[in-house]
Amino acid sequence: MLEFIQQPWTWWVSGAIISAIMFLLIFFGQSFGFSANLRTICSVAGGGKFVKFFDFNWRSQIWNLVFLIGAILGGYIARHYLSDGAPVLISENTIADLSKLGISAPTSAQPDELFSLESLFTLKGFLILAFGGLMVGFGSRYAGGCTSGHAISGLSDLQFPSLIAVIGFFVGGLLMTFVLLPIIL
Amino acid sequence: MFGIVMAKSEAFSWFRIQEMFRFQSFHMYGIIGTAVTLGVIGVALIKKFNLRDIKGNPITFFPKEKSIVRYLIGGTIFGLGWALSGACPGPMVVNIGYGYLSMIVVFLFAIIGTYLYGAIKNKLPH
Numbered sequence: 001m002l003e004f005i006q007q008p009w010t011w012w013v014s015g016a017i018i019s020a021i022m023f024l025l026i027f028f029g030q031s032f033g034f035s036a037n038l039r040t041i042c043s044v045a046g047g048g049k050f051v052k053f054f055d056f057n058w059r060s061q062i063w064n065l066v067f068l069i070g071a072i073l074g075g076y077i078a079r080h081y082l083s084d085g086a087p088v089l090i091s092e093n094t095i096a097d098l099s100k101l102g103i104s105a106p107t108s109a110q111p112d113e114l115f116s117l118e119s120l121f122t123l124k125g126f127l128i129l130a131f132g133g134l135m136v137g138f139g140s141r142y143a144g145g146c147t148s149g150h151a152i153s154g155l156s157d158l159q160f161p162s163l164i165a166v167i168g169f170f171v172g173g174l175l176m177t178f179v180l181l182p183i184i185l
Numbered sequence: 186m187f188g189i190v191m192a193k194s195e196a197f198s199w200f201r202i203q204e205m206f207r208f209q210s211f212h213m214y215g216i217i218g219t220a221v222t223l224g225v226i227g228v229a230l231i232k233k234f235n236l237r238d239i240k241g242n243p244i245t246f247f248p249k250e251k252s253i254v255r256y257l258i259g260g261t262i263f264g265l266g267w268a269l270s271g272a273c274p275g276p277m278v279v280n281i282g283y284g285y286l287s288m289i290v291v292f293l294f295a296i297i298g299t300y301l302y303g304a305i306k307n308k309l310p311h
Contacts, residue, residue: 005193011212014194015219021187022220023227029238034275038299053303067187068278074188075197075282088195094204109198110271110280115287126290132270133277133291135262137298140274142309143259144249147273150260151217154249156224161249161256168260169267170206176268177206184269 006084022152030063033149035140037061037068101185113185128184135172143168191279199271206268255311266298 009017022032039054040061048055087106095105103111112119119125140146143165145154151169154162191197194216205213230236231244238244267273270291272280277295280288302309 008195009190009193011194011215012219014190014196015216016223017186017190018216018220019223019227021190022224026231026244027236027238029240029242034273035299038274038296039303041296042300042303047300047303051300051303053306054300070186071188071191071275071278072282074186074190075192075279076188076284077282078189078192078279079283082189082193088198088200090200090204091209093209094200094207097207097209098200098203106198106200109192109195109200109283110285111199114199114271115280115285117287120287120290129270129287129290130294132266132272133294134298134301135266136270136273136277136291137266137295137300138302139259139261139263139266139298140295141259141299141302143256143263146263146275147217147267148275152220152224155221156228157246158225158228159249161252164253164256165260165263168257169264171257172261172264172266173202173206173268174264175261176265177203180265181268 003084005082008086008089018152019156022148022156025067028063031149032153033145034064034068034071035137035146035149037064038137039141040065101182103185139172187275188279188282191276192283197272197276197279197283202268202271250311252311255309258310266295 025032040058043054043056043058088109090106099105103113114125114128120129136146143150145162145165147169150162150165155166195201196213196216201213204210228246236244263273272288272291274295277288277292281292
Protein backbone atom coordinates (compact mmCIF):
# COMPACT_ATOMS: atom_id res chain seq x y z
CA MET A 1 0.00 0.00 0.00
CA LEU A 2 2.75 2.43 0.97
CA GLU A 3 4.63 1.61 -2.22
CA PHE A 4 1.48 2.37 -4.17
CA ILE A 5 1.15 5.79 -2.51
CA GLN A 6 4.81 6.55 -3.07
CA GLN A 7 4.41 6.57 -6.83
CA PRO A 8 3.32 9.84 -8.42
CA TRP A 9 -0.47 10.08 -8.34
CA THR A 10 -2.35 9.82 -11.55
CA TRP A 11 -4.16 12.92 -12.84
CA TRP A 12 -7.75 11.98 -12.10
CA VAL A 13 -6.98 11.02 -8.50
CA SER A 14 -5.20 14.33 -7.99
CA GLY A 15 -7.95 16.34 -9.67
CA ALA A 16 -10.62 14.64 -7.56
CA ILE A 17 -8.70 15.37 -4.34
CA ILE A 18 -8.27 19.04 -5.27
CA SER A 19 -11.99 19.24 -5.92
CA ALA A 20 -12.68 17.55 -2.57
CA ILE A 21 -10.43 20.10 -0.81
CA MET A 22 -12.42 22.94 -2.40
CA PHE A 23 -15.74 21.48 -1.19
CA LEU A 24 -14.36 20.82 2.28
CA LEU A 25 -13.41 24.50 2.52
CA ILE A 26 -16.83 25.54 1.18
CA PHE A 27 -18.64 23.39 3.73
CA PHE A 28 -16.57 24.93 6.48
CA GLY A 29 -17.80 28.32 5.34
CA GLN A 30 -14.58 29.34 3.57
CA SER A 31 -13.39 29.41 0.00
CA PHE A 32 -10.50 27.94 -1.96
CA GLY A 33 -8.14 30.73 -3.01
CA PHE A 34 -4.50 30.60 -2.08
CA SER A 35 -3.13 33.95 -3.24
CA ALA A 36 -5.38 35.79 -0.75
CA ASN A 37 -2.72 34.73 1.75
CA LEU A 38 -0.20 37.05 0.11
CA ARG A 39 -2.48 39.98 0.83
CA THR A 40 -3.08 38.75 4.37
CA ILE A 41 0.66 38.50 5.04
CA CYS A 42 1.11 42.10 3.81
CA SER A 43 -1.60 43.10 6.24
CA VAL A 44 -0.17 41.13 9.16
CA ALA A 45 3.20 42.76 8.49
CA GLY A 46 1.59 46.16 9.00
CA GLY A 47 1.00 47.15 5.36
CA GLY A 48 -2.40 48.57 6.31
CA LYS A 49 -0.72 51.58 7.88
CA PHE A 50 0.62 52.67 4.50
CA VAL A 51 -1.73 51.21 1.94
CA LYS A 52 -5.49 51.08 2.37
CA PHE A 53 -5.76 47.84 0.38
CA PHE A 54 -4.09 46.03 3.29
CA ASP A 55 -6.18 47.68 5.98
CA PHE A 56 -8.67 44.92 6.73
CA ASN A 57 -9.38 42.48 9.51
CA TRP A 58 -6.76 39.86 8.70
CA ARG A 59 -7.79 37.75 11.68
CA SER A 60 -10.76 36.57 9.60
CA GLN A 61 -8.19 35.04 7.25
CA ILE A 62 -6.29 33.02 9.84
CA TRP A 63 -7.89 29.79 8.60
CA ASN A 64 -6.23 30.40 5.20
CA LEU A 65 -2.84 30.95 6.84
CA VAL A 66 -3.33 27.64 8.62
CA PHE A 67 -4.00 26.16 5.18
CA LEU A 68 -0.67 27.68 4.05
CA ILE A 69 1.21 26.13 6.98
CA GLY A 70 -0.49 22.84 6.13
CA ALA A 71 0.72 23.12 2.55
CA ILE A 72 4.33 23.53 3.74
CA LEU A 73 3.94 20.51 6.04
CA GLY A 74 2.31 18.58 3.20
CA GLY A 75 5.32 19.23 0.99
CA TYR A 76 7.61 18.01 3.77
CA ILE A 77 5.56 14.87 4.41
CA ALA A 78 5.33 14.07 0.69
CA ARG A 79 9.10 14.34 0.36
CA HIS A 80 10.13 12.41 3.45
CA TYR A 81 7.41 9.80 3.92
CA LEU A 82 5.51 9.42 0.66
CA SER A 83 8.10 9.67 -2.06
CA ASP A 84 10.18 7.09 -3.91
CA GLY A 85 12.57 9.83 -5.02
CA ALA A 86 12.07 9.20 -8.74
CA PRO A 87 12.44 12.18 -11.07
CA VAL A 88 9.36 13.75 -12.67
CA LEU A 89 8.37 11.73 -15.74
CA ILE A 90 7.73 14.44 -18.28
CA SER A 91 7.33 13.76 -21.97
CA GLU A 92 10.33 13.15 -24.22
CA ASN A 93 9.37 16.16 -26.33
CA THR A 94 9.55 18.47 -23.34
CA ILE A 95 12.94 17.06 -22.31
CA ALA A 96 14.23 17.64 -25.86
CA ASP A 97 12.87 21.21 -26.02
CA LEU A 98 14.25 22.10 -22.60
CA SER A 99 17.69 20.71 -23.37
CA LYS A 100 17.90 23.25 -26.22
CA LEU A 101 17.43 25.92 -23.56
CA GLY A 102 20.19 24.42 -21.42
CA ILE A 103 17.90 22.71 -18.91
CA SER A 104 18.90 19.08 -18.42
CA ALA A 105 16.45 16.19 -18.01
CA PRO A 106 14.77 15.96 -14.59
CA THR A 107 16.70 14.30 -11.78
CA SER A 108 14.13 15.34 -9.17
CA ALA A 109 11.09 17.60 -9.16
CA GLN A 110 12.83 20.86 -10.10
CA PRO A 111 15.66 21.78 -12.47
CA ASP A 112 18.96 22.41 -10.67
CA GLU A 113 19.77 25.08 -13.25
CA LEU A 114 17.08 27.28 -11.70
CA PHE A 115 16.48 26.10 -8.15
CA SER A 116 19.82 24.97 -6.74
CA LEU A 117 21.35 27.22 -4.10
CA GLU A 118 24.38 27.76 -6.38
CA SER A 119 22.06 29.20 -9.00
CA LEU A 120 20.27 31.35 -6.43
CA PHE A 121 23.54 33.07 -5.55
CA THR A 122 24.25 34.12 -9.12
CA LEU A 123 22.80 37.42 -10.29
CA LYS A 124 20.88 35.87 -13.18
CA GLY A 125 19.57 32.99 -11.10
CA PHE A 126 18.41 35.37 -8.40
CA LEU A 127 16.72 37.73 -10.86
CA ILE A 128 14.81 34.89 -12.55
CA LEU A 129 13.33 33.73 -9.25
CA ALA A 130 12.74 37.26 -7.98
CA PHE A 131 10.95 38.46 -11.13
CA GLY A 132 8.98 35.22 -11.38
CA GLY A 133 7.72 35.69 -7.83
CA LEU A 134 7.09 39.40 -8.30
CA MET A 135 4.92 38.83 -11.38
CA VAL A 136 2.97 36.00 -9.73
CA GLY A 137 2.27 38.17 -6.66
CA PHE A 138 1.39 41.29 -8.62
CA GLY A 139 -0.60 39.49 -11.32
CA SER A 140 -2.63 37.30 -8.98
CA ARG A 141 -3.86 40.30 -6.98
CA TYR A 142 -4.49 42.40 -10.12
CA ALA A 143 -6.51 39.55 -11.60
CA GLY A 144 -8.20 38.94 -8.25
CA GLY A 145 -7.03 35.36 -7.89
CA CYS A 146 -4.58 32.64 -8.85
CA THR A 147 -4.93 29.13 -10.19
CA SER A 148 -6.95 27.92 -7.20
CA GLY A 149 -9.23 30.96 -7.02
CA HIS A 150 -9.90 31.37 -10.73
CA ALA A 151 -9.11 28.15 -12.62
CA ILE A 152 -10.58 25.83 -9.97
CA SER A 153 -13.07 27.76 -7.79
CA GLY A 154 -14.12 30.37 -10.36
CA LEU A 155 -14.60 27.98 -13.28
CA SER A 156 -16.49 25.54 -11.03
CA ASP A 157 -18.98 28.35 -10.44
CA LEU A 158 -18.99 29.08 -14.21
CA GLN A 159 -17.83 32.64 -13.66
CA PHE A 160 -17.00 34.54 -16.80
CA PRO A 161 -14.27 36.73 -15.21
CA SER A 162 -12.41 33.58 -14.18
CA LEU A 163 -12.44 32.35 -17.76
CA ILE A 164 -10.88 35.62 -18.89
CA ALA A 165 -8.27 35.36 -16.14
CA VAL A 166 -7.41 31.80 -17.15
CA ILE A 167 -7.07 32.92 -20.77
CA GLY A 168 -4.73 35.61 -19.44
CA PHE A 169 -2.72 32.97 -17.54
CA PHE A 170 -2.15 31.18 -20.84
CA VAL A 171 -1.39 34.33 -22.84
CA GLY A 172 1.33 35.14 -20.31
CA GLY A 173 2.49 31.56 -19.93
CA LEU A 174 2.83 30.96 -23.66
CA LEU A 175 4.59 34.29 -24.15
CA MET A 176 7.09 33.37 -21.45
CA THR A 177 7.55 29.79 -22.66
CA PHE A 178 8.00 30.41 -26.35
CA VAL A 179 9.29 33.99 -26.60
CA LEU A 180 10.97 35.10 -23.38
CA LEU A 181 12.46 31.90 -21.93
CA PRO A 182 14.65 31.25 -24.99
CA ILE A 183 16.04 34.79 -24.55
CA ILE A 184 16.44 34.60 -20.78
CA LEU A 185 18.00 31.14 -20.45
CA MET B 186 -3.58 17.52 2.33
CA PHE B 187 -3.29 20.28 -0.28
CA GLY B 188 0.48 20.18 0.10
CA ILE B 189 0.64 16.42 -0.29
CA VAL B 190 -1.57 16.35 -3.36
CA MET B 191 0.37 19.19 -5.03
CA ALA B 192 3.61 17.33 -4.48
CA LYS B 193 2.32 13.88 -5.33
CA SER B 194 0.54 15.04 -8.49
CA GLU B 195 3.79 16.79 -9.49
CA ALA B 196 1.76 19.95 -10.14
CA PHE B 197 4.38 21.82 -8.11
CA SER B 198 7.14 20.97 -10.56
CA TRP B 199 8.62 23.54 -12.95
CA PHE B 200 9.01 20.70 -15.43
CA ARG B 201 5.31 19.90 -15.36
CA ILE B 202 4.35 23.54 -15.89
CA GLN B 203 6.69 23.80 -18.88
CA GLU B 204 5.21 20.60 -20.27
CA MET B 205 1.74 22.07 -19.86
CA PHE B 206 2.54 25.33 -21.64
CA ARG B 207 4.16 23.35 -24.45
CA PHE B 208 0.98 21.23 -24.76
CA GLN B 209 3.14 18.11 -24.58
CA SER B 210 1.24 16.18 -21.98
CA PHE B 211 -2.29 15.67 -20.82
CA HIS B 212 -1.20 15.48 -17.18
CA MET B 213 -1.87 19.04 -15.92
CA TYR B 214 -4.98 19.41 -18.09
CA GLY B 215 -6.26 16.13 -16.65
CA ILE B 216 -5.76 17.36 -13.09
CA ILE B 217 -7.38 20.75 -13.64
CA GLY B 218 -10.06 19.28 -15.91
CA THR B 219 -11.08 16.66 -13.34
CA ALA B 220 -11.12 19.22 -10.52
CA VAL B 221 -13.24 21.66 -12.53
CA THR B 222 -15.64 19.01 -13.86
CA LEU B 223 -16.34 17.68 -10.36
CA GLY B 224 -16.39 21.30 -9.14
CA VAL B 225 -19.07 22.34 -11.61
CA ILE B 226 -21.25 19.34 -10.68
CA GLY B 227 -20.76 19.96 -6.96
CA VAL B 228 -21.47 23.69 -7.11
CA ALA B 229 -24.60 23.04 -9.19
CA LEU B 230 -25.81 20.52 -6.59
CA ILE B 231 -25.13 22.96 -3.72
CA LYS B 232 -27.18 25.62 -5.50
CA LYS B 233 -29.98 23.25 -6.48
CA PHE B 234 -30.48 21.91 -2.97
CA ASN B 235 -29.55 25.16 -1.17
CA LEU B 236 -27.07 23.29 1.00
CA ARG B 237 -25.78 24.88 4.19
CA ASP B 238 -22.30 24.90 5.62
CA ILE B 239 -21.27 23.37 8.93
CA LYS B 240 -22.36 26.45 10.90
CA GLY B 241 -25.79 26.30 9.27
CA ASN B 242 -25.28 29.33 7.06
CA PRO B 243 -26.53 29.04 3.48
CA ILE B 244 -23.64 28.56 1.05
CA THR B 245 -23.39 31.51 -1.28
CA PHE B 246 -21.00 32.18 -4.12
CA PHE B 247 -19.83 35.71 -4.62
CA PRO B 248 -19.76 36.75 -8.24
CA LYS B 249 -16.44 38.37 -9.12
CA GLU B 250 -16.43 42.02 -10.20
CA LYS B 251 -17.34 42.57 -13.82
CA SER B 252 -14.33 43.67 -15.79
CA ILE B 253 -12.24 42.40 -18.64
CA VAL B 254 -9.14 44.57 -18.46
CA ARG B 255 -8.02 43.60 -14.97
CA TYR B 256 -8.50 39.87 -15.51
CA LEU B 257 -6.75 39.87 -18.84
CA ILE B 258 -3.78 42.08 -17.88
CA GLY B 259 -3.48 40.67 -14.37
CA GLY B 260 -3.86 37.15 -15.67
CA THR B 261 -1.19 37.71 -18.31
CA ILE B 262 1.29 39.06 -15.76
CA PHE B 263 0.50 36.09 -13.54
CA GLY B 264 1.03 33.71 -16.46
CA LEU B 265 4.43 35.26 -17.23
CA GLY B 266 5.51 34.68 -13.65
CA TRP B 267 3.97 31.21 -13.52
CA ALA B 268 5.84 29.98 -16.57
CA LEU B 269 9.11 31.56 -15.37
CA SER B 270 9.14 30.38 -11.77
CA GLY B 271 7.08 27.25 -12.46
CA ALA B 272 4.89 27.84 -9.45
CA CYS B 273 1.72 29.62 -8.50
CA PRO B 274 1.41 30.76 -4.86
CA GLY B 275 0.23 27.45 -3.38
CA PRO B 276 2.90 25.24 -4.93
CA MET B 277 5.55 27.79 -3.90
CA VAL B 278 5.12 26.98 -0.24
CA VAL B 279 4.75 23.27 -1.01
CA ASN B 280 8.18 23.49 -2.64
CA ILE B 281 9.58 25.16 0.46
CA GLY B 282 8.28 22.29 2.58
CA TYR B 283 9.67 19.82 0.05
CA GLY B 284 13.12 21.29 0.63
CA TYR B 285 13.57 23.64 -2.33
CA LEU B 286 14.73 26.57 -0.27
CA SER B 287 15.19 28.84 -3.32
CA MET B 288 11.40 29.02 -3.41
CA ILE B 289 11.55 31.15 -0.26
CA VAL B 290 12.97 33.90 -2.47
CA VAL B 291 10.18 33.43 -5.01
CA PHE B 292 7.57 33.53 -2.26
CA LEU B 293 9.03 36.65 -0.63
CA PHE B 294 8.99 38.43 -3.97
CA ALA B 295 5.41 37.29 -4.56
CA ILE B 296 4.53 39.05 -1.29
CA ILE B 297 6.43 42.14 -2.46
CA GLY B 298 4.57 41.94 -5.79
CA THR B 299 1.23 41.84 -3.98
CA TYR B 300 2.28 44.83 -1.87
CA LEU B 301 3.29 46.70 -5.00
CA TYR B 302 -0.14 46.05 -6.52
CA GLY B 303 -1.84 47.35 -3.38
CA ALA B 304 0.33 50.44 -3.44
CA ILE B 305 -0.40 51.43 -7.04
CA LYS B 306 -3.86 49.88 -7.34
CA ASN B 307 -5.65 53.19 -7.87
CA LYS B 308 -3.46 54.10 -10.82
CA LEU B 309 -4.16 50.89 -12.74
CA PRO B 310 -7.04 50.27 -15.15
CA HIS B 311 -9.58 47.86 -13.67
